[in-house]
Amino acid sequence: MSLPATVPLTPSAATPAKPAGPRVASARLDNGLDIVVVPDHRAPVVTHMVWYRNGSADDPIGKSGIAHFLEHLMFKGTKGHPAGEFSELIAGLGGQENAFTSTDFTAYFQRVAKEHLKICMEYEADRMSNLVLAGEVVVPEREVVLEERRMRTDSDPADLLNEAVQAALFTRHPYGSPVIGWQSDIEGLGRADALAYYDRFYTPENAILIVAGDVEPAAVIDLARAIYGRISARGETPKRIRVREPDVRAHRLVTLADPKVEQPSYQTVFLVPSYRTAASGEAEALEVLAHHLGGGPASLLFKALVIDKKIAVSAGAYYDGTALNDTRFYAYATPAPGVSLETLDTEIARLIAEVAAHGIAEADLARVKTRLVADAVYAQDSQVALAHWYGASLAIGLSLADIAAWPERIETVRAADVVKATRWLDARRSVTGFLLPEAAAAA
């Protein structure tokens, strides 16, 4: 039931779609459910995930937060199993479970000893079509969500700033609304909204089953057919209606000053194409550019701001490429004491301009590419992370072939592509966020 931060200031493990190797099996049931099995025999455990191709960016207008609210309600019991029974069962088996809502997808998962895969499937299939949404459950749960919002966002200036930055970057597109929803919208969510949303999106055609672990693909697919196959098809995949972000050509600076801020921070966000919307090779070039600019201590930003000039205590950049629509490229820094955010802004703009003007050295390019591909390989060490990559990539409409080809496509990025990708890092396409202690803003 976790919710990703609106703007993680370090790259989320959920983001890039980069695993390389495992022999993956896939199938589609007659009712439209997609199945992907990722064998991983290192331990006798299994990760069972169901991904729905709907996230907060599919929330109807004026109903922001409904995707996340529904995620909460999915734990409230079905016709056959009362609220809490599934969670208690998983806990009793020594397993883990969670669920998360993002802008483009919603997912539910359990990690259990492999012999318990069947029971996970049964409960998950059950709540795909038998959810009970009684009024006496919906209304109190809305209060839980409102309280979650008050605790996480409304009392946290950094999160409030992130919300305002996203709203400024996406002035019309729904990525501009927070996953948890705007308070005024959440307050209006009711049982009818939850029911309509559930009926629209919680269907086999809209779901992807990912099973990673110590399993044989054929057996998993057979089991899934026996359990999930009982759910009736609805006839088609739900439509995702996304407004195109207009071409705003002015720089926006969002400033939030609050007495609760102890450490100022700087971020700037560019509107860029995603793996789904970019021209061929361009998303990979943005990935390489992000890593070159701000991926770890060998990056340009870290070296210049933290090591050489000592004007920042942290700095980095990352590309949020796994998105259905045009997406975000971030650069961020935390100033050293006494350094203004304007100074960081100037320095970061200078470094980006330097890459645009002078390109990337072949040695740097080779290092960045090796590191990106290696990261993808290392990441396979985590079964959950691996399953997450497959789920997130497939949920935004990439194919297994796209996922498999990713390392090779990173390898083919040339220095000229990286330079060309800097064209997206145009101040006129960006929003900068300043988080400041209250006193500094009164100036």
Added chain:
Amino acid sequence: MSLPATVPLTPSAATPAKPAGPRVASARLDNGLDIVVVPDHRAPVVTHMVWYRNGSADDPIGKSGIAHFLEHLMFKGTKGHPAGEFSELIAGLGGQENAFTSTDFTAYFQRVAKEHLKICMEYEADRMSNLVLAGEVVVPEREVVLEERRMRTDSDPADLLNEAVQAALFTRHPYGSPVIGWQSDIEGLGRADALAYYDRFYTPENAILIVAGDVEPAAVIDLARAIYGRISARGETPKRIRVREPDVRAHRLVTLADPKVEQPSYQTVFLVPSYRTAASGEAEALEVLAHHLGGGPASLLFKALVIDKKIAVSAGAYYDGTALNDTRFYAYATPAPGVSLETLDTEIARLIAEVAAHGIAEADLARVKTRLVADAVYAQDSQVALAHWYGASLAIGLSLADIAAWPERIETVRAADVVKATRWLDARRSVTGFLLPEAAAAA
């Protein structure tokens, strides 16, 4: 067929709802059409207006620009009268005609010698229900609108900045989209959109007929009943669906730098309640506050920035109160040569803080109120402006009684109300726009 600028930098005559005196008659036909007659016997002419209670803020999501596009299409002919015939007729009678789309309404008007009122009614009633929207008309007209957008907005940095400022202020509410629409949306508008929009909004229940001029109310109402009364009722007034603007608590600075800018300019816009959304008396207090701060050469901003400190060549403030939803309070200035926009920003914030801290002198309050009420009286000199006030006020849901009571409600504003109204001028509720020549922005 004119289109109001997204952000007029001087108060538009269309804005406040303030006429006082004339003996106005009103009626409602059985089909729901509202009729208001404003007698004005100074000259043998008549102004005939039809107002529809829909504007660009009622454009469906992803269809921004449809209200304005439909306004164009309303000149493209009906079953009985080909395109151009109505306009040629008015021109032949020595009359004037126009139409305009705003965020909350769309209106069509003719001004003719009084004996021609009947023919105006006949043509206007005809296109309320008999419009022909053939594909061969719709598509070329879309190109006309796109060209209008290119000429007015895309080639004008000031207008592009205004769009970006509005989009930043209204991050979810439709006032954030320009009346003409976003280019990407306009490109997707087709015949089906136009038809659906026409069918939804161009109905007698949604319309207000305003006739101002040398007429007798009873005769006008009889004539309207005979002509407009033939149109069938649709059953109900169309619904206006407006998303509530979330409570964003961060200041936003939007900067546009362009080589075409010769004169930098400064604006700051606060999100404030309108005559429709404010608590009792609060809109009137905002009106007085705006006039005190920036209404003409006796105002605080003008005296401080232009006369005393000579840091600006113009400065002012105004309140855009005639709106269905929460609206805008502007302060603006044009710097004297060599003065930075930051300097203007600091000075304007200081003047606002001064009113909040020290209030308004009774003599100033009396002068401002006298002036506001006098302006409303003087404005009745223009028959078109008078009709416009009635139309705009009624179209956002104010009553004839509200319009009549306005001068009295201004008179009752106390100094304490003006101070209290400054609470809305909080930087955290505002967007500031900087328009700069290209060179200055490279810093």
